[in-house]
Amino acid sequence: MSETAVIELKNVTLNYDKNRVLDDVNFKLHNGEFAYLIGPTGIGKSTFLKLLYRDVVPDSGTVRVTEYPVNKISEREVPMLRRRLGIVFQDFQLLKDRNVFDNVAFSLQVTGEKPKFIKERVLEVLTMVGLSHRRKHLPRDLSGGEQQRVVIARALANEPRILLADEPTGNLDPKATKEIMELLRTINNRGMAVLMITHDYAVVKKYKARTVRMVNGKTQDLVWKGDKLVPVK
Amino acid sequence: MSIKYIVREGISGIKRTKLAATTSIFSLFVAVLLLGILTRIGFNVYSQAMSIKELVEVEVFLLDVDERTMDQIRQQIESEELVIDATYISKDSASAIMREEFGAGVEELAELNFLPASYRLSVNTDAGAESIETMVSRLQNIRGVDEVEYNAALLRVMESNLNTFSMVGGGIGILILLAALVLVYNTIRLTIYAKRDLIRAMKLVGATHKFIRSPFIVEGILQGLIAGSLAVLSIFFIFELAMPYYLPDLGLLEWPFGRWYFLAGAMLLLSMMMGWWGSRWAARRFIKETYISE
Numbered sequence: 287m288s289e290t291a292v293i294e295l296k297n298v299t300l301n302y303d304k305n306r307v308l309d310d311v312n313f314k315l316h317n318g319e320f321a322y323l324i325g326p327t328g329i330g331k332s333t334f335l336k337l338l339y340r341d342v343v344p345d346s347g348t349v350r351v352t353e354y355p356v357n358k359i360s361e362r363e364v365p366m367l368r369r370r371l372g373i374v375f376q377d378f379q380l381l382k383d384r385n386v387f388d389n390v391a392f393s394l395q396v397t398g399e400k401p402k403f404i405k406e407r408v409l410e411v412l413t414m415v416g417l418s419h420r421r422k423h424l425p426r427d428l429s430g431g432e433q434q435r436v437v438i439a440r441a442l443a444n445e446p447r448i449l450l451a452d453e454p455t456g457n458l459d460p461k462a463t464k465e466i467m468e469l470l471r472t473i474n475n476r477g478m479a480v481l482m483i484t485h486d487y488a489v490v491k492k493y494k495a496r497t498v499r500m501v502n503g504k505t506q507d508l509v510w511k512g513d514k515l516v517p518v519k
Numbered sequence: 520m521s522i523k524y525i526v527r528e529g530i531s532g533i534k535r536t537k538l539a540a541t542t543s544i545f546s547l548f549v550a551v552l553l554l555g556i557l558t559r560i561g562f563n564v565y566s567q568a569m570s571i572k573e574l575v576e577v578e579v580f581l582l583d584v585d586e587r588t589m590d591q592i593r594q595q596i597e598s599e600e601l602v603i604d605a606t607y608i609s610k611d612s613a614s615a616i617m618r619e620e621f622g623a624g625v626e627e628l629a630e631l632n633f634l635p636a637s638y639r640l641s642v643n644t645d646a647g648a649e650s651i652e653t654m655v656s657r658l659q660n661i662r663g664v665d666e667v668e669y670n671a672a673l674l675r676v677m678e679s680n681l682n683t684f685s686m687v688g689g690g691i692g693i694l695i696l697l698a699a700l701v702l703v704y705n706t707i708r709l710t711i712y713a714k715r716d717l718i719r720a721m722k723l724v725g726a727t728h729k730f731i732r733s734p735f736i737v738e739g740i741l742q743g744l745i746a747g748s749l750a751v752l753s754i755f756f757i758f759e760l761a762m763p764y765y766l767p768d769l770g771l772l773e774w775p776f777g778r779w780y781f782l783a784g785a786m787l788l789l790s791m792m793m794g795w796w797g798s799r800w801a802a803r804r805f806i807k808e809t810y811i812s813e
Contacts, residue, residue: 332812335812336811336812339723339811341810341811341812361728362727365722365725365726365727365728366725367725368722368723368724368725369724369725371725373723373811375812379716379719379720379723380720381716381717381720382716383535392720392721392724393724393725395521395524396721396724396725396726396727396730397724397725397726398521440724443724444724444725452812
């Protein structure tokens, strides 16, 4: 693994129900880098992320995330790998019966942190996402954008090296999308690598960053040429 | 791993999924109550049978022998493993016993000096009818022994009935236990299924399987404790209040081993162990099969 890469896939092939989803994929994400992974629905973008947090394992090739050779580690090491990752989904995945504070605190409780530290850290990340004043509210009392900010706060609580976001703005209105994108950029500016899956062209265009497209089971880097994204030659 | 967190989560888990938890508690309660009733009735049947068996005595009737031979016979009798106690009944004592049993006028019917001297043996009836029969045939071969008598038929009937009862009772007990385990496993699985979002979220933030499982196990043990306590209370109610009132002829069925806390403790322990085992089994499988992205 190169010194600055936090994610590296080498010749990764993955089949799902006899369909080839990833075909000899090579990909790197460097420390502190922001990248979009784009492509039409069903092309395998989410499967790509699943490989990184070890919900699936490749049929061949190697996947490395930070210091973890993801496809070689034991089941016992998987939780340690996931603590290095902040994961954000489109469907929030907040616990409906717990308030904002507890939803975030919970990610630190599972790692066995002390209550005093948990309290301080939760307030810190909630302040970072602008929701410390809403800490006692239940998820149902929050807007979609606010709920997604809570999810991001939870993902940040463990100070991960990488944030993986799967369509984080997919369910949000333009105002909330703007808030989330600005938050992700702020997080990235603090040095955390961000890999975001989206099929929202407007977002990719407005908040420009490295863009990788999935096509025919392979990844392809794109660059802006005027108003269009074109493959890197 | 924070014990406080796990215990708190385990307790609040019951509150969060009240319906599923109630179902688990109810199935555990029914199973433990049935086993408790079976144990209490079974124990009483067993002790009754044992006390009847204890009435079985072996009588060794002697020929007219001298004292030296009588001592030898006594030594041989006492060397038998199954013999707990041997009481010598002389000819005179035999006549006295006959008079006592049949009334003062018995002399008019028969001469009493025909009664032989004998040894009356208390034997360990746990050994079973077959061992006693073997011992009896050994005693019969002792020089100076005229005849050996005991109630073989009663012993055999008791033994056969007890064996049938043990097999049927044991079979029912095992069936109840198995049915309860499957029921408990499935209801706890439902409880865990109701919390799949929590499990997914825990996996997402890097919780170990052990950590995810622990609150479910605490919850299972708590459910067992609640179900066991209810079953113990029900046993008290059934055997100490309801049965003496509605079925006074049956009399008061004794607690196994004479103390209430043996059965109550065993029921509580069994219930908690079933809760522990059911939740552990269900949680293990469910956690393993749950993926973050579904």
